[in-house]
Amino acid sequence: MIEVRGLRKRFGPVLAVDDLTFDVRPGTVTGFLGPNGAGKTTTMRMILGLDAPTGGTATVLGAPYGRIPAPMRAVGALLDAGAVHPRRTARDHLLCLARSNALPRRRVEEVLGLAGLTAVAGRRAGTFSLGMSQRLGIAAALLGDPGVLIFDEPVNGLDPEGIVWIRTLMRDLAAEGRTVLVSSHLMAEMALTAGHLIVVGRGRLIADTAIDAFVRPGEVLVRTPDAAVLAPALTAAGARVRAGEGGLVVGGMATEEVGRLAAAEGAVLYELTALRASLEEAFMELTRESVEYGVLDGAAR
Numbered sequence: 001m002i003e004v005r006g007l008r009k010r011f012g013p014v015l016a017v018d019d020l021t022f023d024v025r026p027g028t029v030t031g032f033l034g035p036n037g038a039g040k041t042t043t044m045r046m047i048l049g050l051d052a053p054t055g056g057t058a059t060v061l062g063a064p065y066g067r068i069p070a071p072m073r074a075v076g077a078l079l080d081a082g083a084v085h086p087r088r089t090a091r092d093h094l095l096c097l098a099r100s101n102a103l104p105r106r107r108v109e110e111v112l113g114l115a116g117l118t119a120v121a122g123r124r125a126g127t128f129s130l131g132m133s134q135r136l137g138i139a140a141a142l143l144g145d146p147g148v149l150i151f152d153e154p155v156n157g158l159d160p161e162g163i164v165w166i167r168t169l170m171r172d173l174a175a176e177g178r179t180v181l182v183s184s185h186l187m188a189e190m191a192l193t194a195g196h197l198i199v200v201g202r203g204r205l206i207a208d209t210a211i212d213a214f215v216r217p218g219e220v221l222v223r224t225p226d227a228a229v230l231a232p233a234l235t236a237a238g239a240r241v242r243a244g245e246g247g248l249v250v251g252g253m254a255t256e257e258v259g260r261l262a263a264a265e266g267a268v269l270y271e272l273t274a275l276r277a278s279l280e281e282a283f284m285e286l287t288r289e290s291v292e293y294g295v296l297d298g299a300a301r
């Protein structure tokens, strides 16, 4: 469990994080979503005790990160995959971390396997591609077998196979009852991984919602020459009907039900289409204002 309460961070004139309050619960992947510069990394750094908040608190398992005994066993994080000594091999990097955190040596081989790095464990980290570095960062995060995991843009630099791997890994970790917070600026990516969403824009909380609730209930587009018959029948059956999109737009009724009712009324249908707002659209709509203000700010400087 991660608890963020009234969290703020100011960098000079920039209020990077502005009064954020949210919980991250175990058992599901929580997506931390927002456009570039929304304050995701800064929030994660404060949760991990790497930046001091200007105001508010962030706790992990009930305590500020700095007061957690054996933090690597409690919290694993991938923030900056490049933060590895380039001349050290992947295995030595993990062995160093294991030693300094009193973790067993055998765990190093386990996480190398989990991250798909066994074959390249003897190679220097400096020769790694971005994708391999991401995998090494994830191996390090898993080293202490922690109950809480924090990943900042983990799919960055991964190839398609790597992206599928990380999605599956995050879902498996959550299914084991762990708390998993993962940031992204890509709604589509989150839609495939997360069960819950925290959406931020310009440092402020925009939405804290189950992913299913994030999609507006779909509407159905009906093109028919018999609108005069069908529209009142739909309304009488409890649907909301308006004209638009070149036909009738029906809300509050499933496509199948609209089709059945049209058949019963003898209405000819030219088209019957489910209009489902995509998650991407829902995200754009939610964050549009915060992005626009960003552009205005930039122009004013």
Ligand SMILES: Nc1ncnc2c1ncn2[C@@H]1O[C@H](COP(=O)(O)OP(=O)(O)OP(=O)(O)O)[C@@H](O)[C@H]1O
Pocket (backbone or CB within 6 Å): 011, 014, 015, 016, 034, 035, 036, 037, 038, 039, 040, 041, 042, 043, 185
């Ligand atoms: N150390 C710093 N000094 C000054 N400003 C900073 C610092 N770190 C972040 N910022 C500013 O704070 C704001 C939030 O940045 P942050 O990196 O947290 O956003 P983000 O949502 O993680 O974005 P991205 O997806 O681009 O990484 C930005 O305006 C950024 O320029």
